[in-house]
Amino acid sequence: xxxxxxxxxxxxxxxxxxxxxxxxxxxxxxxxxxxxxxxxxxxxxxxxxxxxxxxxxxxxxxxxxxxxxxxxxxxxxxxxxxxxxxxxxxxxxxxxxxxxxxxxxxx
Amino acid sequence: xxxxxxxxxxxxxxxxxxxxxxxxxxxxxxxxxxxxxxxxxxxxxxxxxxxxxxxxxxxxxxxxxxxxxxxxxxxxxxxxxxxxxxxxxxxxxxxxxxxxxxxxxxxxxxxxxx
Numbered sequence: 462x463x464x465x466x467x468x469x470x471x472x473x474x475x476x477x478x479x480x481x482x483x484x485x486x487x488x489x490x491x492x493x494x495x496x497x498x499x500x501x502x503x504x505x506x507x508x509x510x511x512x513x514x515x516x517x518x519x520x521x522x523x524x525x526x527x528x529x530x531x532x533x534x535x536x537x538x539x540x541x542x543x544x545x546x547x548x549x550x551x552x553x554x555x556x557x558x559x560x561x562x563x564x565x566x567x568x
Numbered sequence: 569x570x571x572x573x574x575x576x577x578x579x580x581x582x583x584x585x586x587x588x589x590x591x592x593x594x595x596x597x598x599x600x601x602x603x604x605x606x607x608x609x610x611x612x613x614x615x616x617x618x619x620x621x622x623x624x625x626x627x628x629x630x631x632x633x634x635x636x637x638x639x640x641x642x643x644x645x646x647x648x649x650x651x652x653x654x655x656x657x658x659x660x661x662x663x664x665x666x667x668x669x670x671x672x673x674x675x676x677x678x679x680x681x682x
Contacts (some may be wrong), residue, residue: 491667492667494667494670496673502676504676505673506670506673509668509669549667551666551667552667554667555613555624556613556667556671558611559610560608
């Protein structure tokens with residue numbers, strides 16, 4: 462079992478839908494990262510959080526330290542949100558990555 | 569120019585070739601990383617440099633050889649690679665090492681070993 466598990470692995474949505482991607486981890490962490498990878502390969506850091514909730518535009522990230530769980534929400538999804546979303550946790554000075562959730566948003 | 573820049577974007581090489589991947593960051597960051605991304609697998613950390621000193625070598629075969637001549641530049645020298653080394657190689661930087669500051673990634677080099 463991976464130390465960082467993401468669900469679902471693949472997700473399709475219609476434009477405008479509310480989307481949730483989940484990340485569960487089994488190790489102690491000092492921070493959790495959400496990353497976005499577009500088909501070209503480049504990765505963008507969306508959020509880094511260690512407690513509570515952060516919001517940036519249509520994206521919201523939450524974390525529950527006690528339950529070792531984080532969610533990434535996308536409101537009013539758009540085709541340009543289509544990408545792979547990767548969760549990573551910081552543990553003993555290393556980042557441990559999930560395998561990613563592939564999201565496709567159709568018009 | 570800002571951000572993290574990787575060259576080349578694509579590379580095809582034979583198993584007997586020697587090539588180098590280049591990464592440059594203009595963010596004033598102190599830590600730089602090489603990651604390998606293979607299909608359907610999580611990102612794998614290869615090397616970490618903090619203040620130009622290698623602080624992590626994640627059991628990477630010696631056919632991969634990193635070089636960090638200064639805090640803005642990072643190279644990955646490749647020689648006698650195997651077909652299973654074909655992958656996307658990503659460079660990243662962060663203000664500090666240790667995973668507690670946001671990572672900035674380059675667009676990656678798509679490597680194919682024939």
